[in-house]
Amino acid sequence: MVTEEEIQYVSKLMKIDVHDHKEYIDKVQTMINYFDILDSAGVESEEISMQEMPISHLREDKYIPFDDKLIEKLNNYKGTYVRAPKMS
Secondary structure, three states, X not given: OOOHHHHXXXXXXXXOOOOOHHXXXXXXXXXXXXXXXXXXXXXXXOOOOOOOOOXXXXXXXXXXXXXXXXXXXXXXXXXXXXXXXXXX
């Protein structure tokens, strides 16, 4: 079970201003329960098929310098943070 203290701790680490931590307890617990369902899906025996490709068919890695500050190019940049959509 997720506690209010854990929500407070994680929101503080992520520098997210959350006014009502209790509001997120059920949402986070639902996400964790969903991950438990995914973990129990039993896909360990599934075979993953990949097409083999010789190295000569891959593109060459090139370093291309980017002179601008990438964070300033983001739409929701504010100070030293990037605003993300609200959780619903």
